[in-house]
Amino acid sequence: MDPNTNKPETIAAQALGWVDHETRAITPPIHVSTTYLRDPDNQYRSGRAYARADNPAFDQAEAVIASLEQGAHAALFASGMAAATAVFQALAPGDHVLAPKVMYWSLRNWLMNFATHWGLQVELIDMTDPRIVQSALRPGKTRLVWVETPANPLWSITDIAATAVLCKAAGARLAVDSTVATPVFTRPLTLGADLVMHAATKYLNGHSDLLAGVLVTREDDDFWRHIRGVRAYVGGTLGSFESWLLLRGLRTLYLRVRAASSAAQRIAEHFAPHALVREVLYPGLRQSQGHEIARRQMQGGFGAMLSIRVQGGEAAAIATAANVQLWKRATSLGGTESLIEHRASVEGAGTPAPADLLRLSVGIEDCGDLIADLEQALAGALR
Numbered sequence: 001m002d003p004n005t006n007k008p009e010t011i012a013a014q015a016l017g018w019v020d021h022e023t024r025a026i027t028p029p030i031h032v033s034t035t036y037l038r039d040p041d042n043q044y045r046s047g048r049a050y051a052r053a054d055n056p057a058f059d060q061a062e063a064v065i066a067s068l069e070q071g072a073h074a075a076l077f078a079s080g081m082a083a084a085t086a087v088f089q090a091l092a093p094g095d096h097v098l099a100p101k102v103m104y105w106s107l108r109n110w111l112m113n114f115a116t117h118w119g120l121q122v123e124l125i126d127m128t129d130p131r132i133v134q135s136a137l138r139p140g141k142t143r144l145v146w147v148e149t150p151a152n153p154l155w156s157i158t159d160i161a162a163t164a165v166l167c168k169a170a171g172a173r174l175a176v177d178s179t180v181a182t183p184v185f186t187r188p189l190t191l192g193a194d195l196v197m198h199a200a201t202k203y204l205n206g207h208s209d210l211l212a213g214v215l216v217t218r219e220d221d222d223f224w225r226h227i228r229g230v231r232a233y234v235g236g237t238l239g240s241f242e243s244w245l246l247l248r249g250l251r252t253l254y255l256r257v258r259a260a261s262s263a264a265q266r267i268a269e270h271f272a273p274h275a276l277v278r279e280v281l282y283p284g285l286r287q288s289q290g291h292e293i294a295r296r297q298m299q300g301g302f303g304a305m306l307s308i309r310v311q312g313g314e315a316a317a318i319a320t321a322a323n324v325q326l327w328k329r330a331t332s333l334g335g336t337e338s339l340i341e342h343r344a345s346v347e348g349a350g351t352p353a354p355a356d357l358l359r360l361s362v363g364i365e366d367c368g369d370l371i372a373d374l375e376q377a378l379a380g381a382l383r
């Protein structure tokens, strides 16, 4: 029986049913060798020569993630940024790319300050409006459209299927940063995207204890080989131990992400009508931007990231974060522990985050405890 035909929960929990044929171990070993033996006739029949290009420690995690995303292949990278930038580095100088105005700020900064230096023409647009996407696409010139959905830090939603149709007509590839949606809720390749990217640092690993990135391709084509070449030459390669930890984290992906997402929904619904809260940004709320699209392209939940805009402006938001006892005041997302941060302080000038916005990454603690802690933090700040 092909393990890829099992339900995704089964694929993740059993890491595609891996068993070592020699030892009968059900957990893969950690391969640490950086180099591989050449055959006497000067060939490398093992398919491996040097660990900057590839490593057997990647095999199982890449196979599991490719299967969950229903892609042809996956490639692990040393971080989410290493994975994302490899896609842009596989383009040629002069290529036109579209990216969202609202997106993960480090990648936006890299696009505007580094990618442009080596000749990419980067245009930031409102990716949530297909009419704007259509008019920004330059057929024959636009090579890549980058989408993040839900997008940091406003959790705006882009319609992947509609964007894919526009990209196809213009001859552009569509890549989706699906870090927040995770394969639990969205599979962008099945909606017409060409590439999916995850900061595996977040939900795929899920324990705030490693940096990793992953790309998944719909097709094993020349562009994919180019991306793998970028990994091998530039060296944004994941370590063996991190690959092993990532595979361990993946086994509980569905349990963790579903629990965190249903807690986020409860927290969003609790604070949306709250007297001390100006607005809750969460795609699972009926009144939120893109809710109808999210209902279509996110199956079973809306993710575990939300933002709250506090009454009383920036000072009240920072004071609320200062008052929490249980939530951890820290950046990042996707771990078992809930995190809170004043996002405008992190992103600095040019941020789309309003000054009164607190970004919340909901973990898997008791939801009542999380709500009670936020209640007391808000009450203390706005007394």
Ligand SMILES: Cc1ncc(COP(=O)(O)O)c(C=O)c1O
Binding pocket: 079, 080, 081, 082, 084, 104, 107, 148, 152, 177, 179, 180, 198, 199, 200, 201, 211, 212, 213, 332, 333
């Ligand atoms: C949506 C998103 N994409 C990409 C990244 C970059 O990932 P990494 O920090 O692993 O480089 C992050 C990190 O916060 C992120 O939130």
